[in-house]
Amino acid sequence: MKPRAIKPNVSWVGAVDWDRRLFDALIPLPDGTSYNAYLVQGSQKVALIDTVDPSMTEILTGYLEDVPAVDYVIANHGEQDHSGSIPRVLARYPDAKVVTTPKGKDVLAALLRMPEGKFITVTDGETLSLGDKTLEFIHAPWVHWPETMLTYLREERILFACDLFGSHLATTDLYVIDEGQAYEAAKRYYAEIMMPFRTSIEKHLQRLKDYELDIIAPSHGPLHKKASFILQAYRTWVLDPPKNVVVLPYISMHGSTQKMVEYFVAALVGRGVTVKQFNLAGTDLGKLAMALVDAATMVIGTPTVLVGPHPHVASAAFLANALRPGLQFVSIIGSYGWGSKAVEQLAGMIPNLKAQVLDPVISKGLPGEEDLKALDNLAKTIAEKHKERGFA
Ligand code: FEO
Numbered sequence: 456m457k458p459r460a461i462k463p464n465v466s467w468v469g470a471v472d473w474d475r476r477l478f479d480a481l482i483p484l485p486d487g488t489s490y491n492a493y494l495v496q497g498s499q500k501v502a503l504i505d506t507v508d509p510s511m512t513e514i515l516t517g518y519l520e521d522v523p524a525v526d527y528v529i530a531n532h533g534e535q536d537h538s539g540s541i542p543r544v545l546a547r548y549p550d551a552k553v554v555t556t557p558k559g560k561d562v563l564a565a566l567l568r569m570p571e572g573k574f575i576t577v578t579d580g581e582t583l584s585l586g587d588k589t590l591e592f593i594h595a596p597w598v599h600w601p602e603t604m605l606t607y608l609r610e611e612r613i614l615f616a617c618d619l620f621g622s623h624l625a626t627t628d629l630y631v632i633d634e635g636q637a638y639e640a641a642k643r644y645y646a647e648i649m650m651p652f653r654t655s656i657e658k659h660l661q662r663l664k665d666y667e668l669d670i671i672a673p674s675h676g677p678l679h680k681k682a683s684f685i686l687q688a689y690r691t692w693v694l695d696p697p698k699n700v701v702v703l704p705y706i707s708m709h710g711s712t713q714k715m716v717e718y719f720v721a722a723l724v725g726r727g728v729t730v731k732q733f734n735l736a737g738t739d740l741g742k743l744a745m746a747l748v749d750a751a752t753m754v755i756g757t758p759t760v761l762v763g764p765h766p767h768v769a770s771a772a773f774l775a776n777a778l779r780p781g782l783q784f785v786s787i788i789g790s791y792g793w794g795s796k797a798v799e800q801l802a803g804m805i806p807n808l809k810a811q812v813l814d815p816v817i818s819k820g821l822p823g824e825e826d827l828k829a830l831d832n833l834a835k836t837i838a839e840k841h842k843e844r845g846f847a
């Protein structure tokens with residue numbers, strides 16, 4: 456394939472990974488992904504903005520076959536899906552320098568074992584002239600690593616945002632066409648990657664108000680010609696209050712917890728609360744992460760395995776804790792046969808969730824009348840608390 460023109464002398468030279476199904480050996484990629492790299496050819500100098508995952512280096516170097524010189528490789532982010540092909544690019548262009556933040560230099564030197572003399576570090580707001588084109592570097596720490604920056608091409612008003620505003624979506628479309636699909640993919644990406652850093656992202660969103668943005672060009676997924684679409688979506692995810700939603704990740708082994716979940720869900724729905732339930736025996740963890748973006752409450756359902764929570768439930772709780780969603784309330788429901796410390800163990804796994812803990816409901820064996828009454832009370836408490844806080 457030929458480089459795909461975005462503006463005169465600005466091209467997409469990335470790779471679409473249709474077949475990748477897991478990122479970080481953890482995050483499901485139901486729709487594959489892309490690694491977007493961009494070539495900016497000025498009247499005097501040429502810059503390559505980010506590279507591609509090392510598994511697809513040949514695709515990038517194929518695009519560069521007719522490019523005699525690259526003077527700068529702009530490394531917005533050190534993670535290997537964007538930086539991993541830098542050594543091969545430098546091998547082809549031995550005089551090229553890697554432009555990054557001071558922290559980016561540390562990260563890249565460690566991850567890629569690159570020599571000191573290869574780097575140019577840039578300060579926040581510093582510019583680099585390519586002749587008739589100017590790159591401005593905007594330090595943007597914690598999207599989602601500490602070394603990250605964004606690169607703004609002033610003359611064309613393009614923001615090369617790296618992971619920020621990205622989506623794991625393999626497509627032949629250079630730009631977003633189907634906004635519904637793009638919203639879903641970008642929200643999934645935000646939930647899995649960006650949500651823990653939303654305080655930093657809020658600051659970056661504020662700062663970007665000072666920039667005219669004709670195109671937002673992330674490092675994953677299609678580009679945004681309508682910048683307001685993705686900016687508004689991010690504002691919603693970062694700033695909006697939680698919704699009248701309970702997220703219920705659970706598992707059941709012999710049916711007791713299942714029965715509790717079904718009863719509890721009906722009790723919540725009857726009180727006007729939306730429930731998103733995820734049976735962890737086969738759920739897509741990305742869907743669970745997305746649900747956590749908006750939910751006011753999470754109730755974890757678990758049977759007892761060897762005195763503790765089911766390992767799949769423990770894993771989901773660990774993930775929810777790491778993603779730091781804006782949950783306001785949490786609780787636990789579940790069952791045991793002969794003894795359980797599941798509640799204590801689960802509670803100890805979610806210290807990052809700054810949420811009020813509501814009384815758990817744990818049944819010995821199949822839930823009896825008292826257990827069902829306790830589930831009703833928990834549902835009533837949740838509905839009332841959501842109403843008190845104005846969650847709609
Ligand atoms: Fe797409 Fe943080 O790498």
